[in-house]
Amino acid sequence: MASSMDFAEFAKTPMGRWLQIQPGIDDSKYTARFGEHHIGNPVIRALHGGFVGSLIEVAAELELAQHVEDKNVELVSSSIEYLRVTRDRDLHAKVEIVRIARRLAFVDVWCWQDEAEIPVARGSCILRLSDKTEQAG
Amino acid sequence: MQNQHPAAKFFSSRHPISKFVEISFLGVSENILTASVVASSAFVDDPQIGRLHSGFCTLVLDTVMGGTVMGEIGEIRPIATVELTTRHRRRPIAGEKLLCRSKFEGQHNEMAHLSSQIIVEATGETLSTATAVFMLGTRAEPLGPRV
Numbered sequence: 001m002a003s004s005m006d007f008a009e010f011a012k013t014p015m016g017r018w019l020q021i022q023p024g025i026d027d028s029k030y031t032a033r034f035g036e037h038h039i040g041n042p043v044i045r046a047l048h049g050g051f052v053g054s055l056i057e058v059a060a061e062l063e064l065a066q067h068v069e070d071k072n073v074e075l076v077s078s079s080i081e082y083l084r085v086t087r088d089r090d091l092h093a094k095v096e097i098v099r100i101a102r103r104l105a106f107v108d109v110w111c112w113q114d115e116a117e118i119p120v121a122r123g124s125c126i127l128r129l130s131d132k133t134e135q136a137g
Numbered sequence: 138m139q140n141q142h143p144a145a146k147f148f149s150s151r152h153p154i155s156k157f158v159e160i161s162f163l164g165v166s167e168n169i170l171t172a173s174v175v176a177s178s179a180f181v182d183d184p185q186i187g188r189l190h191s192g193f194c195t196l197v198l199d200t201v202m203g204g205t206v207m208g209e210i211g212e213i214r215p216i217a218t219v220e221l222t223t224r225h226r227r228r229p230i231a232g233e234k235l236l237c238r239s240k241f242e243g244q245h246n247e248m249a250h251l252s253s254q255i256i257v258e259a260t261g262e263t264l265s266t267a268t269a270v271f272m273l274g275t276r277a278e279p280l281g282p283r284v
Binding site: 010013014015016017018019036037038039040041042043044046048049050051053054055057058075076077078079080081082085 | 151152153154156157178179180181182183184189190191192193195196197198199200203215216217218219220221222223224225
């Protein structure tokens with residue numbers, strides 16, 4: 001999202017509905033409610049790696065947008081490590097802002113299902129910051 | 138249907154993600170698999186201009202690289218993404234016709250290494266690029282041999 005869209009606004013978009021994103025519970029910041037269309041491996045009913053990656057990218061943008069309200073945020077790259085096999089249940093994400101510079105920000109995201117201490121994936125994201133007057137690409 | 142490429146089967150309507158993303162297998166040449174996909178409005182996050190979220194490209198790149206692995210090993214076999222790095226340039230606009238090209242870079246010790254890109258079919262403009270590592274074989278049994 002190039003504009004600093006807030007969570008409620010994003011959740012209403014088609015992308016928010018596809019993710020089935022909700023505010024997180026406990027110490028989670030974002031939760032994607034499980035849907036059959038999130039399955040990547042129907043045999044072991046594991047979540048799609050691209051779905052996990054999508055939640056990581058969305059969580060990084062939504063969280064950063066709260067810290068730089070006068071800027072547009074746009075994801076440049078994400079590097080995701082899949083730490084454990086996922087299952088057909090909700091996926092939670094929490095975000096750590098590593099550094100916010102003038103034009104870039106570095107953000108880490110951790111995903112888990114059963115317990116926050118047992119992560120299933122982690123992502124390192126680089127996001128571009130631009131003035132809200134600048135046209136997003 | 139009998140000689141369908143494993144990637145074509147993998148991208149078929151039976152896969153859960155196909156409800157929102159239609160990926161069509163076009164062919165393989167010199168280790169590069171090409172698939173077509175239309176930017177689906179189901180992934181729009183800026184309704185004013187119909188722009189999709191980068192997660193759409195991440196999903197497509199992961200899927201097509203997974204299909205490429207299955208094409209190389211000759212069967213639809215459980216695989217798992219171990220690492221995925223995507224770099225996004227421009228976001229697609231809903232309805233844009235895209236091509237995804239995925240290259241099987243090599244395999245070593247049950248790890249398959251791939252690279253891929255999404256381009257605009259009409260102009261060749263690169264929208265996103267990715268590299269990934271897949272682990273071959275998971276706890277589940279293979280879905281069947283290549284026919």
